[in-house]
Amino acid sequence: MGDGTSETKSSNQMWGGRFAQGPDAIMEEINASIGFDKKLFAQDIRGSIAHATMLAHQGIISAEDKDKIVHGLSTILSEIESGQFEFSRQLEDIHMNVEARLATLIGPAAGRLHTARSRNDQVALDFRLWVKEELQKTEKMLTALIAAFLDRAEEHAETVMPGFTHLQTAQPVTFGHHCMAYVEMFGRDRSRVRHAIEHMDESPIGAAALAGTGFPIDRHMTAKALGFREPTRNSIDTVSDRDFALEFLAIASICATHLSRLAEEIVIWSTPQFGFVRLSDAFSTGSSIMPQKKNPDAAELVRAKTGRINGSLIALLTVMKGLPLAYSKDMQEDKEQVFDSAESLELAIAAMTGMVRDMTIRADRMKAAAGSGYSTATDLADWLVREAGLPFRDAHHVTGRAVALAEQKGCELAELSLEELQAIHADITDKVFDVLTVEASVASRTSFGGTAPSEVKKQIAWWRGRN
Numbered sequence: 001m002g003d004g005t006s007e008t009k010s011s012n013q014m015w016g017g018r019f020a021q022g023p024d025a026i027m028e029e030i031n032a033s034i035g036f037d038k039k040l041f042a043q044d045i046r047g048s049i050a051h052a053t054m055l056a057h058q059g060i061i062s063a064e065d066k067d068k069i070v071h072g073l074s075t076i077l078s079e080i081e082s083g084q085f086e087f088s089r090q091l092e093d094i095h096m097n098v099e100a101r102l103a104t105l106i107g108p109a110a111g112r113l114h115t116a117r118s119r120n121d122q123v124a125l126d127f128r129l130w131v132k133e134e135l136q137k138t139e140k141m142l143t144a145l146i147a148a149f150l151d152r153a154e155e156h157a158e159t160v161m162p163g164f165t166h167l168q169t170a171q172p173v174t175f176g177h178h179c180m181a182y183v184e185m186f187g188r189d190r191s192r193v194r195h196a197i198e199h200m201d202e203s204p205i206g207a208a209a210l211a212g213t214g215f216p217i218d219r220h221m222t223a224k225a226l227g228f229r230e231p232t233r234n235s236i237d238t239v240s241d242r243d244f245a246l247e248f249l250a251i252a253s254i255c256a257t258h259l260s261r262l263a264e265e266i267v268i269w270s271t272p273q274f275g276f277v278r279l280s281d282a283f284s285t286g287s288s289i290m291p292q293k294k295n296p297d298a299a300e301l302v303r304a305k306t307g308r309i310n311g312s313l314i315a316l317l318t319v320m321k322g323l324p325l326a327y328s329k330d331m332q333e334d335k336e337q338v339f340d341s342a343e344s345l346e347l348a349i350a351a352m353t354g355m356v357r358d359m360t361i362r363a364d365r366m367k368a369a370a371g372s373g374y375s376t377a378t379d380l381a382d383w384l385v386r387e388a389g390l391p392f393r394d395a396h397h398v399t400g401r402a403v404a405l406a407e408q409k410g411c412e413l414a415e416l417s418l419e420e421l422q423a424i425h426a427d428i429t430d431k432v433f434d435v436l437t438v439e440a441s442v443a444s445r446t447s448f449g450g451t452a453p454s455e456v457k458k459q460i461a462w463w464r465g466r467n
């Protein structure tokens with residue numbers, strides 16, 4: 001074993017046959033991935049057990065050797081789980097760490113495990129299993145976030161708030177409708193997750209180094225044992241591509257981008273100036289110097305995590321860009337990006353679910369803001385079209401004059417007198433005041449997907465049936 005005690009370091013016990021000398025210390029440092037790929041230990045052991053079982057079933061190794069291998073691997077699994085396992089950097093990666101330990105535990109039978117496989121298909125398998133499991137977790141977490149939003153939407157289907165474009169008051173909407181916008185976004189994220197799981201649901205093991213193998217293996221058997229739909233169909237592609245990892249990172253980036261927009265809104269809404277929401281103590285922090293402060297740190301950190309997740313996507317795209325087929329060691333750089341993003345995304349979704357569930361909605365503040373900024377101007381224009389038969393462009397112009405007058409007087413549209421409105425357009429009657437309230441404005445927007453409470457409730461019911 002390369003323990004570095006002999007005069008020249010001995011060569012690697014796994015591939016060192018043609019090497020007279022061990023690696024330089026720097027070579028060892030740049031080459032080793034055990035520091036991060038030990039995270040794949042459970043997948044590696046599961047894959048090896050399935051492989052050994054298949055080898056025995058096909059008569060490629062004996063049943064006795066298979067039993068020894070499976071028993072040894074189970075022992076290693078508990079050693080790692082209980083923290084007793086000693087990882088060695090000289091053994092490079094998780095695959096060789098496990099195999100070397102197996103040799104110590106069971107002797108020569110360990111050497112038969114690597115028949116008809118290579119670390120190239122082994123790592124493709126381990127990592128794919130890991131990413132698939134992570135996506136299954138993400139799917140559940142998104143479902144919890146969607147459920148939190150559905151509850152808030154139901155509670156606030158009638159709560160009016162200002163709708164914004166350019167962060168300027170545009171038209172009144174309901175808070176329930178705003179919540180449902182996020183349900184749509186996270187619902188699409190979740191369906192991207194489901195599609196990605198479907199794409200990657202093929203077993204890489206048995207592709208071997210790149211060309212397949214002459215041993216009579218049964219790849220359908222290992223695929224089934226490992227919970228994959230079927231084996232991959234091209235051995236070169238199997239060890240070459242990491243698009244399943246890229247897909248994870250792309251989905252994570254889009255989802256993090258959605259989360260960052262929500263985070264930003266929570267930061268804005270929780271300022272004293274907006275005062276639309278009050279964050280729970282559980283999801284905010286105080287200031288060490290200003291006793292009055294309650295800071296939306298969790299939302300800010302969710303907003304920031306998007307940076308590292310997007311960065312990971314670009315990093316791995318850049319690693320993969322221009323790589324010739326099949327395997328190149330560059331691909332070892334795929335894991336840290338994915339591990340880091342997975343951890344960040346999980347935290348961000350969990351924090352957001354907590355914040356959304358726990359925050360207090362200040363309906364009075366939302367309503368007061370909804371009525372300001374001439375938010376019902378479009379309702380006045382629509383009324384002129386409907387009741388006075390004006391073309392919309394003319395109605396827009398008339399309404400603009402009414403807004404200018406209100407602005408000049410420092411009042412809201414509904415506070416102008418009928419006489420003042422009639423001076424702008426003679427056909428205006430007192431019926432117009434019915435549409436100038438924020439409640440009337442939102443109630444009127446019954447088009448499919450619109451902000452009317454009746455419509456929002458329909459959308460909530462639709463989503464409830466799809467959880």
Ligand code: ARG
Pocket residue numbers: 033037093119120123327329331332333
């Ligand atoms: N640690 C390597 C990785 O993560 C495993 C595969 C090594 N294969 C090889 N041919 N050197 O990619």
